[in-house]
Amino acid sequence: MRWTSQSTTAPAGDLQIPGLLQTTRTPDFAGVRFHEVRAKSALNKVPTRSAMPFPWTVNPYRGCSHACVYCFARNTHTYLDLDSGEDFDRELVVKVNIADVLRAEVSRPSWRREHVALGTNTDPYQRAEGRYRLMPGIVEALADSGTPLSILTKGTLLRRDLPLLRTAADAVPVDLAMSIAVYDDALQDSLEPGTPTTAARLATVRAAADLGFRVRVFLMPVLPYLTDSTDRLDDALRRIKDAGADSVVYGALHLRPGAREWFFRWLDEHRPDLRSAYEGMYARSAYAPRAYRRMLAQRLGPLLQRWGLAAQHDDDHGSAPATASGTRVARGPRLAPGATAAARSSAQADQEQPALF
Secondary structure (H helix, E strand, O other), rough: OOOOOOOOEOOOOOOOOOOOEEEOHHHHHHOOOOEEEEEOOOOOOOOOOOOOOEEEEEEEEOOOOOOOOOOOHHHHHHHHHOOOOHHHHHEEEEOOOOHHHHHHOOOOOOOOOOOEEOOOOOOOOOOOOHHHHHHHHHHHHHOOOOEOOOEEEEOHHHHHHHHHHHHHOOOEEEEEEEEEOOOOOOHHHHHOOOOOHHHHHHHHHHHHHHHHOOOOEEEEEOOOOOOOOOHHHHHHHHHHHHHOOEEEEEEEEEOOHHHHHHHHHHHHHHHHHHHHHHHHOOOOOOOOHHHHHHHHHHHHHHHHHOOOOOOEEEEOOOOOOOHHHHHHOOOOOOOOOOOHHHHHHHHHHHHHOOOOO
């Protein structure tokens, strides 16, 4: 068995993690600890004050081994008395019973089969999914209950479940989106050291498109002075188009607490020449200045037209098509416009939103 060399310890006494069963290490994940918990609930209700276009989320993991230095969700780890830096990357909480709990919740007579979004906080197809295989049970529970779903991921493990998702899409609306922010291999490896390569993610887009999914690519975050030149953006859109994506969501970097400190540490190590520029841009807000966002939209406009890609700027809060729960879905080889709910989730990021667990 692949995991026979793992070591298991009793729950760490200094960690305040509800439902903690055990803490596990394995040589296949050097430096990573898995904190396996028994969740009491799977569905998370989106607060009514939120502008999110879906009412429910499911997050099988907390923390993320993708280790993206800019990840907005980093600060959520502090709620567990863990830090938003290395702990977020290496101390992963796994809700081992989430599929069973979810199936029970969506089987209740009171369940209204409202849209459920996956990937709103941490990635459901991060490397840990290869070990725990939680997503097939989640997808099956939602599809069997007639519940629409959307997935936003950077993980190529999505490819494993494409046949299952194709079957699910015959029963319910299924929206898929792939996040691909960086198209320079060296920069991607530095900023997102735990993610699959850009080429591998584009190949996953192609695999999903070949099965009939209209996949949306999140060209987010666009990083000032690093990935926002006309040449870099043009190359990114060309590759997105070649991969068979249906549309693009784009937006400038957000630097919220937790992510801000970790990103500036990265700047100090890799690009100290840009620190003062970033300090100026993000001195008063977690968001890039409005003038920069307008410039980015103007720069991308002709390029999007050139490559024939529909697009949504993350400032265009009301411009996206209807969410999957409100979209008429064609049965057969073509699906509803991809990842609409997930796309609009990101579009709302310019308004401070609570973390969705």
